[in-house]
Amino acid sequence: MGNSGESRYDSYFGQGKRFVGRIQELNMLNHWFADSVAPLTIFSVTGMGGIGKSSLLSEMMAVSRNRGATAIWMDGRFCGSTPSVFLDYLSSAVGLETMERGGDCPPLSRLRTASARNRYVIAVDNYEELVLLESWFLEVFVNKIPANGVIIILASRPEPASTWRTHPRLQQCLVQLPLQHFTDEEVTNYIAGVGTLNRHMAGKIARMTDGHPLGLALAVEAADQHCNIRLREWAELSHMVSARLLHELTLPSLQPMVEVLTLLETANQELLSSVLQTEVTLQEYQVLKRMSFIRSDPSGVVLHDLARLHLLRDFRQREPQRVQAMRVRIAGILRPLHEKAEPHERNQITRKMLLLCQESMLQHRKYADVSADSLFSPMEAMRMEDMPALQQLLWQWCQYSVEPWQAPLYRDFLDELARRYPEGIVVMRDKSGEPIAMFITVFLHRESSEILLKYFPDEMQECFTFDEMKCDPDQADTHYAVLVAARDDVPGYKREELVGYMALDRLSLLGDGARVMLVATNPNLKLFLQSIGFQMRKTRTRVCDLYDEQADVMELDLRKEKFGDWVMSLLNTETLASGTSHSTAVKERMSWTETDVRKMLSLLHSPGELQPYAERMNAMENGIQFQIYVLDLLEGRTHGICQQDQMLLYAAYWTHAGNPTAAAQVCSMSRATFYRHLRAALKRLARVL
DSSP, X not given: OOSSGGGGGGTTSSSSOOOOOOHHHHHHHHHHHHOSSOBOEEEEEEOXXXXXXXXXXXXXXXXXHHTTOEEEEEEGGGSOSSHHHHHHHHHHHHHHHHTOOOSSSOHHHHHTTOOSSSOEEEEEETGGGGGGGHHHIIIIIGGGSXXXXXXXXXXXXXXXOHHHHHOTTXXXXXXXXXXXXXXXXXXXXXXXXXXXXXXXXXXXXXXXXXXXXXXXHHHHHHHHHHSSOOHHHHHHHHHHHHHHHHTTOOSTTHXXXXXXXXXXXXXXXXXXXXXXXXXXXXXXXXHHHTSTTXXXXXXXXXXXXXXXXXXXXXXXXXXXXXXXXXXXXXXXXXXXXXXHOOHHHXXXXXXXXXXXXXXXXXXXXXXXXXXXXXXXOOOEEOOGGGHHHHHHHHHHHHHHHSOGGGHHHHHHHHHHHHHHOGGGEEEEEOTTSOEEEEEEEEEOSTTHHHHHHHHOHHHHHHHOOHHHHTOOGGGOOEEEEEEEEEOSOOTTOOHHHHHHHHHHHHGGGGGGTOEEEEEEOOHHHHHXXXXXXXEEEEOSSSTTOBTTBOOEEEEEEOTTTTHHHHHHHHHOHHHXXXXXXXXXXXXXXXXXXXXXXXXXXXXXXXXXXXXXHHTTSTTOOSHHHHHHHHHHHHTTSSSSSOHHHHHHHHIIIIITTTOHHHHHHHTTOOHHHHHHHHHHHHHHHHHHO
16 A cells, blocks of 8 residues: 555455545546646645555555556655765666666656656655755655646655745745545545444444554454454554654664653643753754654644553553653642642643553452543533533443432433533533533532532432532532433443543542532442542431442542642552552641631731641741731742732722622622633632631
8 A cells, every 4th residue: 555564454355455545635646637738837745654655655655556647756865965865766667667678777867857748747755855855845846847737745753844934936836735634434434445344343342442544454453353452462553653753863862751651641842841850951842743653732732632542551461560650750849839820720630640640540340440541532512512411421330330210310410500500511422413421420518519419408418518519609618419321332442431531530620629429329330439548428318219229328528638648659669559549648747828817817917816727837926917918928028929829818808808799899800701711710829827
């Protein structure tokens, strides 16, 4: 199917070659052949390793020959670094294509005869290898090509240099063709060519490869030959794809950076240096950004999802101990950053830390399995048009989770929650946008507790006190987990894997210092939750039991800045092995809570009553000294909190203490917005203290 290694994996389909997809790119070539003028055209085919560049070039060559053109194929790796070597190679390639053995006719003489009636197609694979010749190729070679009857196809991993796009003559000739992964339809067509794979195996292959052509070809070949892909074959698949990707690295120092990105997802130059404990130079960072399987985003550089999947799997197989050590080191670096970060950045760090401890959550998988490498889109809030699919998901969940008489209750609850608190329902979608799983949590406060008490009064009585259920929305810090439901017919995924993926995502809610509670009857769910740090206590009554399965209250309390401690306890294999609970690991830590800060600020006008808080500070003798310190923070004389937090806290607790309406007006906010930002400001001040 082409001339390089990545194309050979199509050869086992019968006697002829098999080519799938790339319709748009081939149509552009056919349009050029249909053009009676046939102007000089340059196709730039780009994409990550294994994406199918060589295969597309091979197909384009076949199409060109069928159209009567002279098709010349060259490999940039063998073109040399001087014009004379390049021209010698071109001469040999032209002679071979035209079956002319003599060397007396220079290649450019043949090319000068090109016209709309006598067309030439010159394909250069691995064009990035011509970096030393690029200026000559652009300014001399291409300029000697006739203006009609020639198309040049350049295949490379990086995009063409800016000189191509800004060249006064050639920018009009350049057509960029960045290759994407196969679509679902193309994957289906490719797999269908085997004809012997069952639906589950086909779905598993589609999931594991995400339409990456080389990965798809390797997986289909393995499945066709072995009938069933074992873990060893998947590891070998990842090793082969990883080798292809890492072959692109031109500097030895880049591989450790790629290894860090497999664990971190995104990182900037500073974070890479911290993890590797050595300086990452600007030159190295810029070279890394240009890799075909790496892209830039506002947070730094990020691996392509499929590249990360295979690189990480290969890294784990080769050096599991180094992977674990690197996880612990990265978490230790992220932990203080997480505590000091602004809300948006904190959410990003939370996700990174959860991914680091993902493999520490694999002890019990019968309810939720977080081992799956998912390529689904992130969770998102439900939309009203999702309701039919969500009701179907709920109906399936009720079949195995509650007694029959309870099913209508849950149906009514879902309808009312969708109307009043739709943000509490998040969904996972397949590539067509159809919901395949949902997770329902309710943020507990005075207003939301009404709906929970209406449908689940017994569970609420078991979990919460009256005061907890009647707290103000701006003081809420607890999530009540209602249910997680997933389809069992998603190709390539078990229901437990979808549940695990959603559970991992929802744990990110705790990154801002929160608590989650639920009543559980499923023994496998209890084991899973206990393995990741949840505390279990018996219910006071038996009314929540399900048949012979006893109900228990499960709680994970990460308030008082315990999220970082929790992550480190999961990563600490000695703690996990000894069965030491999360609560024991973090119980001794003394820190300021949001409630502490709220009470302290309410006393800010009475320095005599601040004495107990002053005693918690180093080198703070009395309440007056502590009052001055806090006012310096709020008025910006002492560095520590941002300007918006200074404005909010100063208005709420000093200039307009006891009058939130006036404080909100001074800050030009509605009361709801004011309360939301004030709570976040209190948390950040707690971290500073």
